Structures are given as C-alpha cells and as structure tokens.
Amino acid sequence: MTSKCKQLRALIESNTLEFILEAHNGISATIVEQAGFKAIWGSGFAMSAQFGVRDSNEASWTQVVDMLEFMSDATSIPILLDGDTGYGNFNNMRRLVSKLEQREIAGVCIEDKQFPKINSFIDSNKQPLADIDEFSGKIKAGKDCQADDDFCIIARVEALIAGWGLKEALDRAEAYRMAGADGILIHSKSHRPDEILEFAKEWSNRLPLAIVPTKYYSTPTNAFRKANISLVIWANHMIRSSTKEMIKNSKKIYKSESVADIEEKISTVDKIFNLQGVDELSEAQERYLGEKIDVSAIVLAATRGSELHELTQDKPKAMINIGGEALLARTVKQFKKIGINKLAVVAGYKAESINVSGIDIKINKDYETGNELMSLSYAEECFDNDMVITYGDLLFREHILRDLLEVNGEIVIIVDSALDNPNMTGSPDVAYCSQNDDRSPFMQNITLKKLSSKIEGDIEPSGHWIGMMRVRKDGRRWIETAINELKTSSNFKELTIPDLLNHIIENGNTVNVHYINGHWLDVNSINDIDAAGDFTQ
C-alpha cells in the first residue's frame, strides 16, 4: 500500500482540485474516510473543541498528537495536521515533525502567527504575525529533520487574516517557498473569495495552494478550480454537524424524560459498533482464541402445524409442550448453552402466545399465505455473518448443533443419512449430495446437489435435510441475493427453504453438507408428541 505521506503528497501535487474534510477524533476520522475523502484535516479548532477547550493552544501538543494517533490508527487515508504555529520555535517544530512521522501523520501545516495562537476568526486584526525569517527557519528546520521525503510541510499565510494586505501575503508566501515549504495555505476571513482569487492569480502556481473557505463558502467550487487552487479544506464541518445534533437531542431527552422521540433519528448502536470495527475483532477472536462466540440464530416458528389440531388452537407449533416445556424454550436453551445468545424467532400464527425470554421476535405478517422463505425474509434485518437458521419444530441432540459449528463452508446444511430413521414422521426434503455418508467423522467437502420434496424416480437420495443450517459471510450474501431474485417471481409466497438452497446452487454457489445419523426428530403430528416426550427424557 502506498504510504500515507506519498498519498498526501500525490493529493497536494495533483493537477485536479482536491478536497479534504476535518476530523477531530477516531470516529469522525473513520466517518470522513468512509464518506470517500482521500485525506483528513486534523483541525486544531475542532480537536480543541472536542477536548472542551479553546483554540488557543490550551491543549498541549502531545495531547493533540495522542488524539492523532487514534485517528491515524482508525483510518488508512493520510492526515494533514493543523499544527498551529508548530508549538514553539524551530526546535519544537523539529520534535513535532519527528513525533508526527512516528505516528504516520503525513504532513503538517503551520501558520505564521505567534505562540500561543488564537483562532483566526477571533480578533483577527489584533493578531501578531511571526517574523518572516524566524518562521522561514521553522519551515527549514522541519524539512531538514523529516525522515520521509514525502512528509509535507504546508506554510499558512495569515497576512490577509491580520489585515496586512495582498503584497505582504505574497512576500511571505514566497519566503516560505524559498525556505522549502511543500505548499502554501492562504487564509481569509472575508465572506467573498476576491482576495483569495487575487492571491491565487498573482501566486500563479509557484507551489500548490490550499484554501479554507469557511467564510466564503457560498463561492461556487468551480471558481476555485478555475483559479488553479490545489486543495480545499473543509475545516470544521464535522464538529459543527455533531454538535448541532447533540445540542438538539440532549435538550429533547432532558425535556421529555425519554429517548423514544429520538431513537429512530440517531445512529443505531450497531452502526457505532460497525464504525469501531467490531467485525474485525470477532474474526480475530475466532482466529486466535478458537472461539465461535459471535454466532447468532434464526428460528422459523410462524406456522400453526394444523395436523396438531386443538393442541395448536391457541399457540404455534413451536410452543407446544414437550416433556414439560415449550419446544421453543428448549431450543432457545440449547442454543444459549453453547454460547449462541443472539436469537431471532420469526413468529406468525398466535405470535402473542410466545412467552420465551431472551429472544428477538420478528413478525411474519404473511404467515397465513406465505411459506418458509417468506418467513425467513422477515428476519433479514437480523442476518449475521455467522448464523444458524433452523426450523422451530425440531428436536435435536446438543452435539448436532455443536458439531455444526465446527464444519467449514459458507452454507452448511445438516443431512440425516439414515433414510430409515423411524422418528422421521413428516416428509422432510430428500437431499442429493456429491457423495454418500461413509460415516467418517467430519467428512469434508460434501456438497449438496439438490433438495427435493420427494424421491426423484428411482434415484436413491443421500439422506434427509433436517431443517438446520449454518451460514457464514459469503453464504449470507448468497442468501440475500437469492431472496432478492426470488422475490420477483410470482410464486415467492409458496417458496420453501429448499427452494432457496436450490436457487443458490443454480447461481453457482456451493452448499456443503454435514451428515448425521439420527438423534433428532421433527414434530408434525399428535403421534410425534409422545416420541418427542421420550426424546427429551
């Protein structure tokens, strides 16, 4: 990967107008990168604001550098630090440059004011400027000590801000160019771009030119392009966005003594997890600790199971009592016991009767007319990059689930190879697989060719699908794509999970098979209840 210094240099020296946006901490830096920006402005104003102090060197330079370290670690794009005056004389500048390079900060912009500075928009006419020679020496010292040739030092000219006029600004810029600066930032407090455009014209591209159009923001961007400006710095717009939202929402919460009004208008907790990169940690935990801690489950429990007659008059099949507890309660317990705590249950028929705790219930409004795939689609927002999907009318021994978590594959379905399993009372789908079960433990690389609701001709199937599968990241994507594709077909409502799996295979993806031999049953009829009761003893 191109170094951050190289990236920043390329940006500043490119022939097209480029844009960078302010960030002031790790999360705002991540957001700026994800928005598409190629670099970040480490604004002194915004960073001091997020610390709750003034933009007057009240935060120490090491506190700024510590924050930059978080920002740089969180992102892969370069950061140009707004380094105020360099926090002292030429010697402080040297140390600053070394410390920035150690933290992979790609460049620093220093302004020709005196330490301690104050923000350019406060009492600007009273601001004393630095001596030209002294400031030039600071630039030189920085350039002389940088280890990476591509590290950039931008000299910021404050002559227009302080009211010293165009000639002074040009003289200073030229002196800083001679001292070795890689670019000039010409700042202005005017609401019109005139003095900046005039400067750009006179400067005539002797070095790349950067501007900060905070005050003259209404200028059409094309005017900057035409003026051959290299870099536009949007210097404070992240801190101003977040502050506005925080002020509004904190007042609302205080006044209403509730968060109900704002809940849907703010980022979800999951969004924050995502910005923090929680997925990477889960993957690393799996890699280094061998833990499968982040598996979630989706249980399809929307149907009544009308063959169970009055037993399901007031509750869905998944809630019938088996051996003293609801089938679903048992399933949930089994999942939780092996560390799968995030469970979504798709309910439909008599959903209100589901009183199992520790689950997230999704309602399938079409449970009367829709089939299994419809149910699954109602759980799409609960999809995870590692999940088990199971029918809710399944009784299974714990090892089946435990073993499933050990098997490789993007989608792995469980197939019972005992074709004569007496506990199998319904008509589970038959599976045609790449190889029959040879009873070796964890036979690898068996793939599913097709699931079918009946035996096809006289071709002996490899077994029955029990209604449980494991799905990883790519598998999840295949399922989402297949659901989207199948949603457009007129018979979507009738489709089953086997239809989904067959479609995924037709799309050229691989569905793997994990063989078992008995140790499960599904509850389909009253006759099954006794067997189920025995099974749980």
Ligand code: SPV
């Ligand atoms: C900053 O972002 O801190 C700047 C730009 O220095 S300005 O606030 O416009 O001076």
Ligand code: MG
């Ligand atoms: Mg600043």
